[in-house]
Amino acid sequence: MIPSTxxxxxxxxxxxxxxxTHSGxxxxxxxxxxxxxxxxxxxxTAKRYGVEKQLGIAVNNCSIPRxxxxxxxxxxxxxxxxxxxxAFRTSCEKLQTDYLDMYMIHMPQLPDWIVxxxxxxxxxxxxMELLYEDEHVRSIGVSNYSIDDLEELSEFASILPHANQxxxxxxxxxxxxxxxxxENGILTMGYCPLAKGKYLEDETLCRIAQKYNKSPAQICLxxxxxQNVPTVPKSTDSKRLKENTDVFDFELSEEDMDTLSSFSSQNRKIVDLSNICQKMSLPDGYKLNGRVFGVPEDNERMQKTTLLAAIIGTAASASCGSSGIPFRFEVLPSGQPVLGCGxxxxxxxENGGKDLRHDSNFMAGPDGDDGFFREGDLARVRVRNSDAPAQMANCPREFSSSSCSNPMTWVGGFKASESGDLSLQCCHYEGLRFAQEVGRPVVHAGEVxxxxxxLRDGRQTGFDAISNVKxxxxxxxxxxxxLTVTRMNCLPNPAEDSNEVSFDIQRDIGRILEKVGETAASGVQTNQIEADQRLSPSTDVQSDSYVTPTESDPQETVEQFVQVGEQVVPVTSAGYYYPVASGVPACFTGDAKVMTPSGEKEMRDVRxxxxxxxxxxxxxxxxxxxxxxxxxxxxxxxxxxLTTDHGPEVSMTPxxxxxxxxxxxxxxxxxxxxxxxxxxCVMVKETENNLIxxxxxxxxTFYETGVYAPMTETGDLIVDDVYASCHNVIKTNTLSHTFLNLATAMQQKVRSILGFFEETGHLPASSEFFLNIIDVLLPHKY
Known part of the structure; x- marks a missing residue:
């Protein structure tokens, strides 16, 4: 029997x-x-390893009581x-248990989208403490925490971790x-006790192993x-599995313990977590690569599932998969919901715009499939740099959530019961970092x-996704x-040097614009809004109805916003849904300060x-x-x-x-x-003559009304004592200034001829259009 601590x-x-662990x-x-x-x-184990479900079957089938x-x-x-x-409930369901002996936070790092x-x-x-207090877990712990991390946790913890792995x-x-x-009553628990076998042939280690007639691995364990450190070696070999437990019939001398401990002077860390935040959106168990062997069908669970289905009725499931976004939601006259994916x-x-995943799934029902994928989307070629990062969602296999409340998730799929209750699949995507909620339409039977x-002025700027369903x-x-509708940015990745445009996409956009024109001509409402009719964040959105437009002001400039896909299909609920936040420019706040020869000026007062x-x-x-x-x-x-350690703070759009x-x-x-x-690091003004x-x-992050983006002749300026660019979306100074000089001269000439001497401020629509052309067609860097 293995001893305990x-x-x-x-x-x-x-x-x-x-x-x-999922390696191997x-x-x-x-x-x-x-x-x-x-x-x-x-x-x-861990959720990340992607084997909780398989372990649940093993726990259920083994000969040892839970x-x-x-x-x-x-x-x-x-x-x-x-x-x-x-997450706790999902892990327990997979492991086929109603409690855990220990539940740990895998690491102190959090996704960088969490402000x-x-x-x-x-x-x-x-x-975690509530799970422990309510006896859902017998102990709680952390993993990969440093001293600084533990001290930070102790500032607000009522219960200190029982272990740190x-x-x-x-x-x-x-x-x-x-x-x-x-010293603080936290048990140290070890992982990677054999250093992944990299140093088991070390001469000194082998000499000590020979002395005790044990293997080098047993000496390490x-x-x-x-030292009273529980450890968790991994092996799939039956002989080594047994060997790893045979370490309690001998004791290392103090001298040998010190010799082994001295190996740490080589500081051979095995697990590198320095770039872990970049991997947080990868699918759970991605290292398995399909290498899951010998798992039998869980007959008992299948029998329970069959019995449950007989009692409450079968449930259909629809999923957009990791390469799809939910953009359309229809309720058939029968009440069956249908999910549209794009x-x-x-x-x-995947990386470099290649290898889309064809992992969407839809179920056939009496009224047809419960979902569909927009025709041609998965066949369309993505033109991206070869080293561009992947743009895919991380979708769990289960439909286990009642709500997708995390701002970094959308409804990747649902499982619908006959009563209309939905169990949701909440897919995580890093691209939602600066997305905004733009509406909460209500869809009844027979509506969509x-x-x-x-599209803003003919250029794609965003994508409206369904982030929650209630x-x-x-x-x-x-x-x-x-539905909760969230607008995410839909622009080329900032890390790319150029924004290439697929000709097929341009033809698609042309056909869509023609379709919108035909529909508008036939009397169907399209998404046309006044310049000041923009929704504020979700707190200002009415829950049970669409946002009804106010009466238009004939003096306001009208901007055209068009949604691709099936936007022109009229929605039969009251009012209209408006894509109200696209094209929000990249700017500074109105109270941002710049220095002029006569003193400081707020941005709103600059001319x-x-x-x-x-x-x-x-x-x-x-x-x-x-x-x-x-x-x-x-x-x-x-x-x-952004706040700096020298004091200056600057605010700008993402x-x-x-x-x-x-x-x-x-x-x-x-x-x-x-x-x-x-x-x-950034550069701030130290004196009147120097940056530091x-x-x-x-x-x-915060929301504010009033956006200002001046263009200087040099292309940059000092704002709130921070050195920043005038540019947004495009990095180049040369080309945009060549155009702006021409546009400014033309603007001044027109004003002179027509007598318009009052400054209107915002860049004229024609000038803005040509800047967008520069942005789309030409590279960022020269």
Whole structure:
């Protein structure tokens, strides 16, 4: 029998357990052998590994009672915050258990789209504590936490972690962290105890192994457990599985323990988590690569499922898959919901715009399929740089959520019962980082809502996706569905050097515009809105109806917004749904300050011809405001606020460019504001004659009315003492200024001839159109 250690709450944990990481695949027979024949009772896994469901079958089929096992799994960072309970329930369902012996937070890092990371960490740990207090878990812990991480957690924790699982082996054992944990009653638990076998042929290790007549692997495991560190080696070989437990019939001498510990001077860390945030959206179990062997059909569960279906009726399921976005929702007269999926040009592909996944799934019913994929989308060629990152959603296999409340998720699919209740598949996508909720239409039987691509002045700028679905029952028993519609940016990736345009896409857009024109001519309402009719964020959206347009002002400029797909199909609910947030320009706030020769001015008070401070050729100079790219006092937009350790704060929209400095070389690069993170470096004004590099200490987002984007003759300026670019969407200064100089001259000539001397501010529609052409057709860099 494998000995145990005691947690701070007097719960016993075995000192040797079975690791089940997704590297190397999953072998069902090996798991059963380890439990039934080798005496393993601690099973360590994680949602991320993608094998919880297979382990659940093993736990259900093994010969050991559930109460004699110690099941430990982990919460993945994308489920932190409000999704902890849902993630816990899903893990328990997969593992076929109604409680866990230990539930851990997999790592302290959070996705970078979470703005208030400390608040999310506090909320996450409080929910972990509630799971423990309500006896859903016997212990709670963390993984990969440093001393700093543990100290931060202790500031708000009512219950300290019972364990911290870290990389722990003779070549990397973090002795200071273990000492801190011991002093605070936190058990150190190890993973990767054999350093993935990389150093098992070490001459000194082999000499010690020969001395005790043990294998080098057994010496490493004994070194861990002799320090009261439970550890979880992984193996699929029956001989090694047994060998790994035979480490309790001898004891290493103090001298040999010290010799093994001295290996850490080589600091051979095995697991690199430095770029883990870039991998958080990858599918769970992605390293398995389909290598799951020997898992039998779970006959007992299938019988229960069949019986349950006989009682409550069968449930259909529709899923857009990882290359599809839900954009259309129809309720047939029979009450059956139908999901429409699309894959726009800005989404759906693996790295470099290749290898779309054909993993959508729809079920046939008495009224037809419960979903469909927009024709031709998956066959369309994506033209992207070869090193462009993947643009795919991470979709769980299960339909287990009652609501997709995470702002980084959409309804990738649903499972509908005969009563109309929906179990949702919530797919996570990083591209929703700066998406905005734009409406909550209600769809009744016989009605349809359709979103899709949003075009502004003939150019695609966004995509309206269905991010949540809520069943509503009226007083007379009729069922309807309230949709939450979110608009995501649908532009080429900022990291690409050029924005190439597929000719097929252009023809598609042309056909759509013709279709809209024909429909409008026939009397069907299209999405035409006044310039100031833009919705504010979701708090201002009425829940149970569409947003009804106000009476138009004939003096206001009318902008055309068109949605691709089936936008022109009239919606039979009251009112109209408007794509109201597309084309929100990249700008500064109205209260942002610039320096002029006569003193500071707020951005809203700046006029064409004013001189404003900038930095050129190594010194501070004044540059003339040549024109306005955008000057929209009544437009509401999302802004990013960057705070620096030298004090200056600057706010700009997510896709406005700012100069990011290399914190070592001070080399400057233009990046989107949304890509500046805490710890990055920017340039701020130190004196009247000099810039200094400083570190960004905080990043937050907010909404504000009034957006302003002046264009100076140099293409940059000092705003709120921070060095920033005038540009948004396009990086190049040369070409845009060549055009702006011409446009400005023409504008002044027209005003002179026609007598228009009052400054209107916003760039004329024709000028803006040609700037957009520059943006679409020409590369970012020269």
């Amino acid at each position: 005691i947690l701070s709450n007097n719960i016993e944990m075995p000192l040797i357990g079975l690791g089940t 695949g999953y072998y069902h027979d090996a798991v059963l052998h380890s439990i039934n024949k080798c005496g393993y009772r601690l099973i360590d 109460e004699d096992l110690f099941l430990c799994t982990k919460l993945w960072p994308v489920d932190c915050g409000d999704a902890v309970f849902d 208030d990371q400390k608040e999310t960490k506090e909320k996450t740990w409080r929910q 870290i990389e722990f082996h003779p070549w990397f054992h973090q002795s200071d962290l273990k000492k801190y944990s011991d 004994r070194w861990s457990v002799q 894959s726009p040009t800005c989404f759906g592909s 809502y359709s979103g899709g691509e949003v 069943k509503i029952t009226s007083g007379n028993g009729d069922v309807a569905y309230e 064409v011809g004013d001189l404003v401070l900038t930095f050129e050729y190594g010194k501070m100079v004044y540059t003339r405001v040549a024109s306005w790219l955008h000057r929209l006092p009544e437009t509401k937009a999302a802004f990013i606020k 896709q406005h460019f700012i100069y990011k400095a290399d914190c070592v070389t001070e080399e400057l690069d233009l990046v989107y504001a949304e890509d500046i993170n805490k710890g990055d 590099m400083t570190v960004v200490t905080a990043k937050s």
